[in-house]
Amino acid sequence: MTGSGYKSAWRSRLTAPDVVGVGLYGIRGRRGRAILTAIGISIGIAAIVAVFGISSSSKADLLAQIDALGTNLLVVTAGDTLGGDDSKIPVAAPDMARRISPVRSASAVAMLDTEVQRNKYDESPNGLDVYASESNLLETLEGTMTTGRFLDEETSTLPTVVLGSVAAQRLGITGLADLPTVYIGDQEFAVVGILDPLTLHPDLDRSVLIGEAATTTYLGADLYPTRVYVRTTPEHVDAVRSVLGRTVNPGAPNEVEVTRPSDALAARAQVDEGLQNLLLGLGGVALLVGGVGVANVMVISVIERRQEIGLRRAIGATRRHIGVQFLIESVTLTTLGGLIGAGLGSLITYVYAQQQGWTIVVPVTILGAAIAAALTMGAVAGLYPAVRASRMDPAEAVRPST
Amino acid sequence: MTADSVVLRLDNVVKEFPGSPPVRALDGVDLSIGAGEMTALIGPSGSGKSTLMNVIGTLDRPTSGEVRIDGVPTVTLSDAQLAGLRAARIGFVFQQFHLLEGATVLDNVASGLLYRGQGRAKRRAAATRALDSVGLSHRLHYRPPQLSGGERQRVAIARAIVGEPAIVLADEPTGNLDTGTSESIIGLMEELNVAGTTLLVITHDQDVAGGCRRQVTIRDGRLVSDTASEPRRLTEVGAAL
Numbered sequence: 232m233t234g235s236g237y238k239s240a241w242r243s244r245l246t247a248p249d250v251v252g253v254g255l256y257g258i259r260g261r262r263g264r265a266i267l268t269a270i271g272i273s274i275g276i277a278a279i280v281a282v283f284g285i286s287s288s289s290k291a292d293l294l295a296q297i298d299a300l301g302t303n304l305l306v307v308t309a310g311d312t313l314g315g316d317d318s319k320i321p322v323a324a325p326d327m328a329r330r331i332s333p334v335r336s337a338s339a340v341a342m343l344d345t346e347v348q349r350n351k352y353d354e355s356p357n358g359l360d361v362y363a364s365e366s367n368l369l370e371t372l373e374g375t376m377t378t379g380r381f382l383d384e385e386t387s388t389l390p391t392v393v394l395g396s397v398a399a400q401r402l403g404i405t406g407l408a409d410l411p412t413v414y415i416g417d418q419e420f421a422v423v424g425i426l427d428p429l430t431l432h433p434d435l436d437r438s439v440l441i442g443e444a445a446t447t448t449y450l451g452a453d454l455y456p457t458r459v460y461v462r463t464t465p466e467h468v469d470a471v472r473s474v475l476g477r478t479v480n481p482g483a484p485n486e487v488e489v490t491r492p493s494d495a496l497a498a499r500a501q502v503d504e505g506l507q508n509l510l511l512g513l514g515g516v517a518l519l520v521g522g523v524g525v526a527n528v529m530v531i532s533v534i535e536r537r538q539e540i541g542l543r544r545a546i547g548a549t550r551r552h553i554g555v556q557f558l559i560e561s562v563t564l565t566t567l568g569g570l571i572g573a574g575l576g577s578l579i580t581y582v583y584a585q586q587q588g589w590t591i592v593v594p595v596t597i598l599g600a601a602i603a604a605a606l607t608m609g610a611v612a613g614l615y616p617a618v619r620a621s622r623m624d625p626a627e628a629v630r631p632s633t
Numbered sequence: 634m635t636a637d638s639v640v641l642r643l644d645n646v647v648k649e650f651p652g653s654p655p656v657r658a659l660d661g662v663d664l665s666i667g668a669g670e671m672t673a674l675i676g677p678s679g680s681g682k683s684t685l686m687n688v689i690g691t692l693d694r695p696t697s698g699e700v701r702i703d704g705v706p707t708v709t710l711s712d713a714q715l716a717g718l719r720a721a722r723i724g725f726v727f728q729q730f731h732l733l734e735g736a737t738v739l740d741n742v743a744s745g746l747l748y749r750g751q752g753r754a755k756r757r758a759a760a761t762r763a764l765d766s767v768g769l770s771h772r773l774h775y776r777p778p779q780l781s782g783g784e785r786q787r788v789a790i791a792r793a794i795v796g797e798p799a800i801v802l803a804d805e806p807t808g809n810l811d812t813g814t815s816e817s818i819i820g821l822m823e824e825l826n827v828a829g830t831t832l833l834v835i836t837h838d839q840d841v842a843g844g845c846r847r848q849v850t851i852r853d854g855r856l857v858s859d860t861a862s863e864p865r866r867l868t869e870v871g872a873a874l
């Protein structure tokens with residue numbers, strides 16, 4: 232044959248499964264070393280996953296709490312007038328609020344300038360407030376009773392009170408069995424119910440509530456709302472919030488303040504960011520050190536495996552085949568580390584969340600990002616060793632070691 | 634000998650290693666090897682034998698001159714093309730065996746076909762046949778560290794012939810073996826040659842060279858003699874080993 236053309240049938244080829252198989256060859260033969268090499272990456276990934284997992288779980292827990300309490304309750308309070316005096320909320324405010332269509336219920340309370348005592352002649356300060364309340368307050372706050380009933384149409388007109396949980400405790404009233412009474416001024420009031428604690432309204436926990444009609448009848452006080460509680464449909468909280476001030480006090484909308492009690496709790500979900508960033512930084516450093524470790528081990532591996540590289544070149548591997556082999560090896564090592572780290576981080580999150588009584592939340596995006604980071608790390612760490620392996624002179628590489 | 638049967642042809646091949654002064658390891662080598670030949674390349678240490686094998690095996694490029702394999706001039710081929718040429722047409726046997734320690738005997742032999750893009754099942758089937766022809770059918774699932782030196786070199790030979798290359802290049806194949814084992818390896822190579830394999834065996838061992846019909850001597854990078862003789866057959870001696 233005198234043909235001088237290069238035969239394309241002679242092209243060096245490696246099937247896709249063999250690319251993978253060859254890439255894993257070095258790791259299969261040195262499993263112990265592979266695990267040790269992957270540990271650095273694992274620690275970094277575990278730290279990052281745990282930080283995100285723990286903060287997500289804690290956040291989720293807080294948000295669940297807030298959700299249970301409801302984020303659709305708004306409170307209107309009297310602000311300051313332009314002149315700096317206390318302003319007043321118009322008496323018609325609750326009715327006005329109820330006219331906003333997404334408002335489910337609204338009820339006002341008016342603080343009375345008086346004190347409550349267990350005994351008629353007792354005057355020791357107890358820090359308890361007395362409020363006139365509409366009979367739909369319990370419904371608006373979605374509160375529950377420890378015992379007895381809330382003020383209704385009938386009891387609102389009679390000398391009866393409902394006690395907040397703290398008020399009941401301070402007045403030494405634990406049940407209704409022995410028909411307890413309290414004194415407001417000289418007037419005796421029968422206790423008809425005790426409220427469960429209201430997480431978002433600790434001020435009401437420390438209060439004694441009287442019906443509006445009874446207030447006028449027995450205490451003769453003016454009834455200007457101190458606060459108006461407004462429960463809206465969940466989807467329209469913001470819309471209601473933006474018009475509520477104008478609606479309840481059209482004359483001076485700036486003199487009322489509209490707040491959402493759940494916002495204070497939600498703010499707590501954000502506070503630990505500084506610590507979180509510090510831990511993330513440490514995780515990042517561990518990851519980087521792990522990556523340098525992998526690069527180091529890979530360089531040593533290339534030197535140690537000179538003869539394997541020479542043999543592969545002799546049996547037909549191209550430079551690219553050799554480079555890809557070492558790149559796959561490096562990426563496999565770091566991805567292995569990433570997987571171990573993701574598992575470890577999830578475990579840490581699990582144990583910690585379990586201790587705190589939280590539900591466990593490890594965001595899938597974080598797991599994905601962590602493994603992607605490990606993979607990228609492997610590609611970067613493996614690049615130099617892979618290039619070095621691929622550039623090795625085959626004649627040099629097959630030479631006997633002396 | 635017709636042109637069709639020439640598998641290897643070197644024309645005025647020079648290989649110089651840089652340095653001061655530069656080392657001229659090959660100094661104008663002309664060599665032609667026909668299909669089915671078994672040639673010994675003999676020469677003292679440092680005479681250029683390994684350099685010549687690397688150049689013939691396209692692991693190294695000559696400084697000047699032409700190397701043709703199967704009629705194809707190689708000096709203009711790219712590195713990747715040379716790799717493909719090695720995968721398809723050249724088998725190597727090394728003094729230090731160069732087996733993949735982490736792979737079984739079967740997969741070591743199958744690796745001779747790895748970079749040809751063949752599937753694993755096909756490679757293993759061919760490897761099983763090659764191992765049979767070197768007498769190692771009972772060691773398929775052993776790993777190299779469990780084998781004797783002679784067995785390891787048989788594995789390497791099986792790997793070299795598994796793809797039925799145009800030529801097998803063996804550089805000091807018995808250099809790490811004792812005399813008895815060496816003889817059995819030479820015997821094996823003779824058997825393979827009889828069955829049609831073309832071999833170029835590099836050695837400085839006269840006993841090994843004696844097993845080859847053609848003997849080429851190299852000294853200081855030049856071929857100084859090229860003789861053909863009736864080989865002293867070792868097959869009968871080696872068969873017992």
Ligand SMILES: Nc1ncnc2c1ncn2[C@@H]1O[C@H](COP(=O)(O)OP(=O)(O)O)[C@@H](O)[C@H]1O
Nearest residue numbers: 650656658676677678679680681682683684685
């Ligand atoms: N990579 C190299 N760089 C420089 N000199 C080399 C290199 N390889 C071989 N040589 C030199 O080339 C000559 C031939 O070496 P070699 O082919 O290994 O001889 P042999 O295999 O016959 O013992 C020796 O002088 C050796 O030192």
Ligand SMILES: [Mg+2]
Nearest residue numbers: 682683684804
């Ligand atoms: Mg040599």
